Amino acid sequence: MVHEPLRQPDELKRYYRNEDVVQTYLKRRTAQPLNGLLHRRQIALLNEIVEEYRPRRVLELACGPARLTAEVRGVPFGVAVDASMPMLHVARGRTGAAPWEFLRTDAFRLPFKDHVFDLVFSTRFVRHFELRDRSRLYAEIRRVLAPAGLFVVDALNFETSYPARVERGLERYQIYDVLYRPGEAEEELTAAGFRIVRCAGLLRWFPLQRRINRLRFRAPRLARWLIGGLERLPGRWPQTWMLVCEKSEQVAGDHGIHDPPKRTLRASGG
Numbered sequence: 001m002v003h004e005p006l007r008q009p010d011e012l013k014r015y016y017r018n019e020d021v022v023q024t025y026l027k028r029r030t031a032q033p034l035n036g037l038l039h040r041r042q043i044a045l046l047n048e049i050v051e052e053y054r055p056r057r058v059l060e061l062a063c064g065p066a067r068l069t070a071e072v073r074g075v076p077f078g079v080a081v082d083a084s085m086p087m088l089h090v091a092r093g094r095t096g097a098a099p100w101e102f103l104r105t106d107a108f109r110l111p112f113k114d115h116v117f118d119l120v121f122s123t124r125f126v127r128h129f130e131l132r133d134r135s136r137l138y139a140e141i142r143r144v145l146a147p148a149g150l151f152v153v154d155a156l157n158f159e160t161s162y163p164a165r166v167e168r169g170l171e172r173y174q175i176y177d178v179l180y181r182p183g184e185a186e187e188e189l190t191a192a193g194f195r196i197v198r199c200a201g202l203l204r205w206f207p208l209q210r211r212i213n214r215l216r217f218r219a220p221r222l223a224r225w226l227i228g229g230l231e232r233l234p235g236r237w238p239q240t241w242m243l244v245c246e247k248s249e250q251v252a253g254d255h256g257i258h259d260p261p262k263r264t265l266r267a268s269g270g
């Protein structure tokens, strides 16, 4: 039987309301040396951005259990939204009170006025949808962003992620992910009305780091040390890019924005 990953907005919402998924999420995303490094690098990048741009109002879309929210410092006022009540319950417990307010809402229909946020960020969310739905999200993000406001989003590298997924078994990935060749994510965001300010590659030696990650059962410290050490060297094989974009005045419209070919249409572990 052909395995079809979840990719419809309603399917995704349903999946993340499941208590088992919610309770295991943070561990799955942070416990291994490789995932842990990605997690820490995303936190470091967000903190750098907040320090450099000093946004007054920040919105996180699809915050989940506040994996990143709880670690971002220096935000005067933040709203983190998610469609899953169980996820928000964990998020509130991890974050305490101010500056974050948590709100259950649909990211496709945000209950905010136009132009109110200086920074919007979202990870492991936009990439789970096909272009038609990603475009709806981009439009909603542009609507709530102030002029020249920033949008930070992750994108997966086809060239490193796809071979790794094939090796692991595509059927193990329950949720769709768009995978981009170098430059494709930038093109998509530019066409959607954003100007790319920065593109940071994370897990920069992914093929090698992934292999070292297998040592984690026998020699976890060594695995962590080697994977972290490699990340400090310039590498050209990132698993993920974090794209920092500025809202531009213009949207290119539908021309110039195409879903990457079907080769990418397989799946992730959420």
Ligand SMILES: C[S@@+](CC[C@H](N)C(=O)[O-])C[C@H]1O[C@@H](n2cnc3c(N)ncnc32)[C@H](O)[C@@H]1O
Binding pocket: 009, 012, 013, 016, 017, 029, 061, 062, 063, 064, 065, 067, 068, 081, 082, 083, 084, 087, 105, 106, 107, 108, 122, 123, 124, 125, 270
């Ligand atoms: C893979 S988790 C990502 C969590 C977090 N951003 C991270 O990077 O760890 C995806 C999240 O998207 C949320 N979600 C799914 N569909 C949504 C929607 N339409 N609006 C808001 N949140 C949604 C899910 O409830 C889930 O918490």
